[in-house]
Amino acid sequence: xxxNLNVIAAYSIMMVLILLVxxxxxxxxxxxxxxxxxxxxxxxxxxxxxxxxxxxxxxGIMGYTALGGLAAVLISVDPVQxxxxxxxFDILMGLWLVIVMVLVIKFVLKRFEKSKIRTYSIAAIIISxxxxxxxxxxxxxxxxxAVDPAKTGFLGGFGLPIIFSWIxxxxxxxxxxxxxxKVALGLRxxxxxxxxxxxxxxxxxxxxxxxxxxxxxKNVIGLKRPAPYxxxxxxxxxxxxxxEKFNSGKLDLISNLSDRQxxxxxxxxxxxxxxxxxxxxxxxxIVVIILLILTQKALYSPWGRMMRAxxxxxxxxxxxxxxxxxQHLLIFVLGSAIVGIAGAMLVxxxxxxxxxxxxxxxxxxxxxxxxxxxxxxNNFGAILGGFVVWFLWIESAPIALxxxxxxxxxxxxxxxxxxxxxxxxxxxxxxxxxxxxxxxxRYRPKGILPEKIEIK
Amino acid sequence: MDIxxxxxxxxxxxxxxxxxxxxxxxxxxIFVTLIYxxxxxxxxxxxxxxxxxxxxxxxxTWYFQSLGISLGVLPTALxxxxxxxxxxxxYMLSIDKFVFKYYRTNKSPPVQLAMVxxxxxxVTQAVVRIIIGPSxxxxxxxxxxxxxxxxxxxxxxxxxxxxxxxxxxxTVFVTIVLxxxxxxxxxxxxxxxxxxxxxxxxxxxLLSGIDPKKIVMITWIIAGILATxxxxxxGLDKSFKPFxxxxxxxxxxxxxxxxxxxxxxxxxxxGYVIAFSExxxxxxxxxxxxxxxxxxxEPESLVQLLSTDYKFAVSFSILVIVLLYRPSGIFKGxxx
Numbered sequence: 001x002x003x004n005l006n007v008i009a010a011y012s013i014m015m016v017l018i019l020l021v022x023x024x025x026x027x028x029x030x031x032x033x034x035x036x037x038x039x040x041x042x043x044x045x046x047x048x049x050x051x052x053x054x055x056x057x058x059x060g061i062m063g064y065t066a067l068g069g070l071a072a073v074l075i076s077v078d079p080v081q082x083x084x085x086x087x088x089f090d091i092l093m094g095l096w097l098v099i100v101m102v103l104v105i106k107f108v109l110k111r112f113e114k115s116k117i118r119t120y121s122i123a124a125i126i127i128s129x130x131x132x133x134x135x136x137x138x139x140x141x142x143x144x145x146a147v148d149p150a151k152t153g154f155l156g157g158f159g160l161p162i163i164f165s166w167i168x169x170x171x172x173x174x175x176x177x178x179x180x181x182k183v184a185l186g187l188r189x190x191x192x193x194x195x196x197x198x199x200x201x202x203x204x205x206x207x208x209x210x211x212x213x214x215x216x217x218k219n220v221i222g223l224k225r226p227a228p229y230x231x232x233x234x235x236x237x238x239x240x241x242x243x244e245k246f247n248s249g250k251l252d253l254i255s256n257l258s259d260r261q262x263x264x265x266x267x268x269x270x271x272x273x274x275x276x277x278x279x280x281x282x283x284x285x286i287v288v289i290i291l292l293i294l295t296q297k298a299l300y301s302p303w304g305r306m307m308r309a310x311x312x313x314x315x316x317x318x319x320x321x322x323x324x325x326x327q328h329l330l331i332f333v334l335g336s337a338i339v340g341i342a343g344a345m346l347v348x349x350x351x352x353x354x355x356x357x358x359x360x361x362x363x364x365x366x367x368x369x370x371x372x373x374x375x376x377x378n379n380f381g382a383i384l385g386g387f388v389v390w391f392l393w394i395e396s397a398p399i400a401l402x403x404x405x406x407x408x409x410x411x412x413x414x415x416x417x418x419x420x421x422x423x424x425x426x427x428x429x430x431x432x433x434x435x436x437x438x439x440x441x442r443y444r445p446k447g448i449l450p451e452k453i454e455i456k
Numbered sequence: 457m458d459i460x461x462x463x464x465x466x467x468x469x470x471x472x473x474x475x476x477x478x479x480x481x482x483x484x485x486i487f488v489t490l491i492y493x494x495x496x497x498x499x500x501x502x503x504x505x506x507x508x509x510x511x512x513x514x515x516x517t518w519y520f521q522s523l524g525i526s527l528g529v530l531p532t533a534l535x536x537x538x539x540x541x542x543x544x545x546x547y548m549l550s551i552d553k554f555v556f557k558y559y560r561t562n563k564s565p566p567v568q569l570a571m572v573x574x575x576x577x578x579v580t581q582a583v584v585r586i587i588i589g590p591s592x593x594x595x596x597x598x599x600x601x602x603x604x605x606x607x608x609x610x611x612x613x614x615x616x617x618x619x620x621x622x623x624x625x626x627t628v629f630v631t632i633v634l635x636x637x638x639x640x641x642x643x644x645x646x647x648x649x650x651x652x653x654x655x656x657x658x659x660x661x662l663l664s665g666i667d668p669k670k671i672v673m674i675t676w677i678i679a680g681i682l683a684t685x686x687x688x689x690x691g692l693d694k695s696f697k698p699f700x701x702x703x704x705x706x707x708x709x710x711x712x713x714x715x716x717x718x719x720x721x722x723x724x725x726x727g728y729v730i731a732f733s734e735x736x737x738x739x740x741x742x743x744x745x746x747x748x749x750x751x752x753x754e755p756e757s758l759v760q761l762l763s764t765d766y767k768f769a770v771s772f773s774i775l776v777i778v779l780l781y782r783p784s785g786i787f788k789g790x791x792x
Contacts, residue, residue: 057567119781183780189567190498194709195779198772201706209765361703365500365574372571427585434578438555441572 007380007449014387021395028270031277033394035349038284039342041386044370045291045379046338052377052451053304054331055311057193060180061367062360063200064336066207067176068169068343070214073157073353075165076224080156083147087212090140091155094133101129144212154215162224165344166287173340174333176203181332185325200360208355220353227279233272240264243271280349287345288383291338295379307331366393369437375447384449392436393429400428462747464616468605474735475728476624476693479631482727483686484708486638486720487679493655493718494675495556497569501577502683503705507698508547508580509684510691511588512540514595521597529599529622537688545680551576552676560672584698592697596623623693634685635724638678642720647674655718706768707734710775716785725787730771738764 018037022030043061050056105122112118145153184195207214214220233239244251247267254260298304310317310324318324347353366389374385392399401422408418440447484506491499499505516536526532555576559569602625605617642648647670654661654671662668687701694700707730715726741759749755762770778785 184776187779187783189565190570191713191779191783193567193570194498194713195776198706198710198775202769202772202776205766205769209763361706365577368571368574369578421586424586424589427582427590429582430578430585431582434575434580434582437575437578438572441568441575442558445568 007384010384010448011380014384014391017391027274028277031274031281033391035277035280035284036394037387037390038281038288039345039349040367040370040390041288041383042284042291042342042345043339043367044374044382044386045288045295046335046342047367047371048335048374048376048379048382049295049338050331050335051371052382053299053307053311054328055189056185056328056332056335057189058196058332058335059193059360059364059368060177060196060200060203060336061339061364062358063196063203064173064176064339065343065346065363066200066204066355066358067172068165068340068345069347069353069355069358070207071169071172071340072162072165072223072344072347073214073220075157075160075168076162077157077220078159080147080152080154083144083152083155083212086147087140087142087144088155090137091144091212094137094140097129097133097136101125101133104129141212149218152215153218154212154220161226162348163226163283165348166341169340169344170337171340173343174337177333177336178329181329185328185332197360197364200364204355204358204360207358214353214355217356219355221351223347223351223353225351226283226348227276230269230272230276233275234268239272239275240268243268246271284345284349287341291341292379292383299379366433369433373436373440373447375449375451377451378447378449381447381449381451385447388448389433389436392432396429396432397425400425400432458747461614461616462744464614464618465744465747468616468618470732470735470739472620472624474732476627477735478728478731479627480686480690480693480727481704481707481711481731482724483631483634483682483689484704485711485715485723485727486635487682487686488708488712489715489717489720489723490675490679490682492712493720494651494671495560495569497566497573498709500570500573500705501580502708503702504577504580504584504698505544505548505679506683506687506690506704507584507696507701508687509540509544509680510687510696510701511584511698512543513537513684513688514588514593514691514696516540517595527598531596531598531623531626531692533595533688533692534626537685540688541681541684544684545677548676548680548683549673552672581698581702588698590698592695593691594695596692598622621693623689627689627693630685630689634682638682638720641678651675707731707771710771713775714778714785716787719785719787722785722787726785729786730774733774734767734770737761737770738767 018030018034021033043065046064047058047061050058105125108118108122108125144155147153180196180199184192184199187195208216210216211218244264244267247264251260251264251267254263306317306322307327309320310322310327314324370385370389371382372385373389374383375381404418404421404425408415408421411418413419444450484502487506488499488502491497491502513533513536516539517531517533520526520532520535525535527535555572556569559572599622601619602622603618603620605619608618609615642652650661650666651671651674653664654666654668658668661671690701690704708727711726711730712723713726714729715722715724717723738760742755745753745755745759
């Protein structure tokens with residue numbers, strides 16, 4: 001108990017902060033911050049596995065997040081029969097060609113010795129294959145995108161409950177990470193960072209512009225939910241009774257019956273959205289706890305010890321007979337898969353898929369600030385980092401406003417400088433992130449909750 | 457005649473824009489490569505430092521405009537750039553003193569410095585947005601075109617017009633002058649040579665009496681000049697928007713790495729490689745083929761290799777391919 005005191009203290013402070021938001025702003029805001037904190041925590045855990053356990057830099061986080069989101073769409077949306085009839089055959093042909101291409105390349109790689117000619121012929125196969133696939137899919141894509149473009153214009157998905165997409169999202173992201181890892185993991189640390197960042201941009205460019213698969217920038221809205229809808233709740237008896245019970249103190253003060261009914265309605269509307277958010281919080285909390293248990297187990301297992309050995313001294317670990325390349329690939333895939341889960345969770349909570357909102361340049365670095373600030377190599381630290389940084393990201397504008405008003409209290413409102421500062425309050429979040437990161441890196445380079453490994 | 461038309465078409469829509477864009481990238485790429493070669497880290501704050509320099513240029517431009525000073529046909533910004541450079545250098549030197557120096561003296565691994573540069577990136581972003589705001593700004597004044605498309609058509613009697621914006625000519629001209637000066641400095645002067653030596657082998661350079669503090673300071677000064685001019689030229693030619701500058705970091709990195717990171721000449725050429733391939737691969741060649749092919753063979757589709765949506769993806773794919781097959785870049789990097 002005693003040695004975990006700092007963990008408990010840090011988490012209690014965080015919870016108190018969120019409760020304060022609930023009391024002073026509103027429970028709706030507090031819960032939406034809390035939910036996004038949980039999602040960021042999952043992402044941070046994914047990045048932390050790669051960076052903290054193995055020392056791999058992965059700046060491709062947004063790519064995996066977007067793939068997780070794509071999984072949510074492909075799993076939960078009902079299939080668009082008409083689109084399948086219009087262009088399904090061409091798409092399947094295209095997929096089949098992709099498989100053939102991969103098999104041919106595999107065959108060439110296996111059959112022939114490594115040589116210049118082999119490299120060039122593989123390049124030729126890839127280029128001609130891509131042209132062929134593009135050419136054969138073109139009519140199908142056009143036909144699909146022509147099917148009621150205002151509403152569908154894409155193939156749709158499988159029409160399954162959206163929860164499944166959390167697993168499928170992990171599989172998608174893991175699959176992408178496998179491909180990236182196979183080709184890019186040999187690179188030096190900073191090259192790997194840039195390469196993964198660029199690959200995530202490419203992935204998002206594809207998701208944004210392949211309308212037949214994702215509807216692209218037209219967005220997919222109204223995804224299924226694992227939680228009840230607010231509108232349904234507001235007409236359900238047990239829920240209204242519940243809200244009535246909760247607010248009975250306030251309601252009893254109102255004697256007028258119609259006033260009382262109006263206030264109750266107000267409470268029910270507010271309560272329903274809080275209730276829905278609570279449902280999500282519960283689901284996300286389960287995911288976070290499961291992941292936390294698994295990652296903690298892994299960290300203290302022989303495998304975790306091996307990963308640390310590889311991180312701290314690659315050559316020595318290699319000399320001891322550990323397959324460094326294979327382990328790096330494995331951890332790259334695992335971490336990315338966790339980020340994929342977070343991507344699917346994000347889309348599930350929003351109920352919509354907007355490829356335009358995945359901006360690698362904006363959010364990748366934010367996630368990395370979470371990892372560094374929280375404490376790399378420590379799972380509790382990673383989760384805490386997700387909470388602290390997301391909380392600050394959202395709440396920095398009110399904080400900045402308060403500080404500006406506090407320090408310029410003597411200056412009149414009409415002062416140009418003060419007005420300008422107040423106008424640019426939203427951008428103080430960047431300042432806070434930057435200063436926070438710089439201070440942590442300088443004075444507490446291991447993060448708020450540093451990695452501590454005890455040998456049991 | 458048709459062939460001439462086709463050539464003008466390519467000049468107008470591919471060659472001139474790519475040359476301009478390439479020059480802008482090249483300046484940024486040399487900035488990245490210098491920092492990488494001498495201070496040995498990937499500077500993620502590149503785009504935002506360029507935005508900072510451009511912002512100061514804009515503020516000075518506004519100030520001069522309010523005083524009624526102008527350069528006639530040339531944009532007022534040219535007058536503002538030297539002042540902006542001074543501010544930029546001061547900014548960079550103070551960042552170095554308060555942030556990077558600590559890690560350099562501690563001999564931290566490059567990854568840690570790169571992470572620190574992300575912190576600098578956030579702070580610079582905040583400063584730029586708080587001072588000038590996130591919106592799109594144009595600060596170009598003076599004569600917009602050197603050759604107008606319509607005038608060109610009337611002059612030559614061709615179907616295709618050729619437009620040459622003054623900012624395009626200015627960009628290419630300034631880039632060539634600046635880059636030649638830089639290469640002269642690096643190759644001919646004693647300080648430049650000692651920079652090369654430092655980049656090549658730090659310990660040997662220190663042994664032979666090269667002062668690291670001076671080298672680092674000069675690197676930041678050159679970087680400040682490059683960042684301000686590169687950013688201001690981009691802003692003059694297109695427009696100034698902090699987020700665009702931030703995003704431009706990616707093609708700039710791509711250019712630096714494709715050219716071989718640490719090699720300024722490679723970075724210079726890398727800028728053009730990226731710019732030309734982006735525009736070549738996403739241009740719709742339909743009109744071009746209509747001019748050069750007989751009527752029976754005219755294409756019906758756009759004859760576009762990739763849709764313009766994938767413009768960014770092109771440069772990144774090139775980079776990924778280069779990284780995988782030739783990680784040291786096309787022109788062998790790692791030495792200044």
